[in-house]
Amino acid sequence: MKNQIDYIKIKASARRRRRFSQICLYTLLSIWGLIVLFPFYWMLLTSVKNYNSYNSEHIPAFFTLSPTLQNYKDAFTSVPLARYLGNTLFFTIVTTGIMMIVITLAAFAFARLSFPGKNLMFTLFLSLMMIPNELVIITNFVTITNLDMRNTFAGLILPSITSVFYIYLLKENFQQVPDELYRAAKVDGTSDLKYLCKVMIPICKPTMVTIGVLKVIECWNSYVWPRLITDNPDYYLVSNGIQEIRENGFGRENIPAMMAAVVVISLPLILLFLVFRKKIMSGVSKGGIKG
Template structure:
């Protein structure tokens, strides 16, 4: 009987310990989530405040007593934010499509094809990852200017269609596909392009989706290059629109209007990430695990 009682006490202590650990863990995660999400909450909250109520708050309020949508109306009427969203969508779609073609073909060549100097070329590719993008902006600017591509979609797109990191990520994923499949396909007379399209791309779909989504986010958030290469409002992206709102649209003090524009710009990316978050995590994990 004593043994049974002691055993029950041990089980009770174990359950209490697990409950305590769970409470501590979820308390910490909840606290951390609040810290991460608070800037988004503050952005949305401010976007619904009127200009006068925002400036009359000596102590910022965490709730809205009289919300208004006038800031959103102003963002799309007093500044052509809708046009900038269309430009950004065009830039993002074209850049992502071209980048995917280049990345898939390059990753396939480095992972399956044999040619002289392959390892050296790939090592040189990887070395480019050590160079910050900011260091090549001047060279890209001079090149695009000499080609008379300023204020054009070509000038916006061309410097953004190559990504060494995405090539590396997809190459590692391709190399996980057994060589026996490739050799069997070659014995059957299957061409490299047909094998790539019918076998490698379907198997590597999670990683390709991840690359696509990350590139879309990267293009949508582009700031330095669009600001540098365009001074014609017909080619402005949303990053230019935010700056225009700050400098010309409403004046430097109308923070609620700026927040409304930022919310409108951020919503598509938030929806995209929430819909495909599981595929992004699966693709990154698959691409980073070899063997």
């Protein structure tokens, strides 16, 4: 009887410690979540504040009783923000689409096909990751300029249609697919391209979605290359547009209108993550094998 009572006490004590640990963990996570989300809240709050009321605030207010959408109207009328968004959307979709085709074919070749010098070629390919980005940008700039592709979408897109890191990541996932599937497919007379489309891509879909989302974010936030290769406003992306908005649009002092423009620019990426969050988490946690 005494042993039973002691066991119950020990179990209750362990339960209390576990509950206390969970409370501490969730408290810390909640605090961290508030810290991470606060800049987004402040950006959204500032974007709906009246210009005069914002400038009259001696102490920043954490809420407003008179929100306005005038700043969002100014974001589209004072500068060609819609054109910047359209250019960025076109650049992002085309670049990501071409890159996914290129890296998928390259990763499949390195993972499944046999050809002379494959290992040496892949090693040399990986060594490109050691080259500083600044040197690559300079080389690309000279090449695109010599090809007379400045201020064109082709000049913006071509240097971004491949990635050594993404090829390596996808190759590692392709190699996790059992070799028996490939041999069975070849026995049935399946071509390599059909095997890639019908077997490899569906199995590695979470990783491919993750790569695609990361590339979309990279293209949407691209700044240095568009600034170098374009000086024609007809080809400006949102990264160029933010600077244009600050210098020639609203003026440096109209912070609410600038925040409205930033909200509009940030919204597509936020929606993209919300739509594909489960696929992203699955691609990161599971790797390339389902089941």
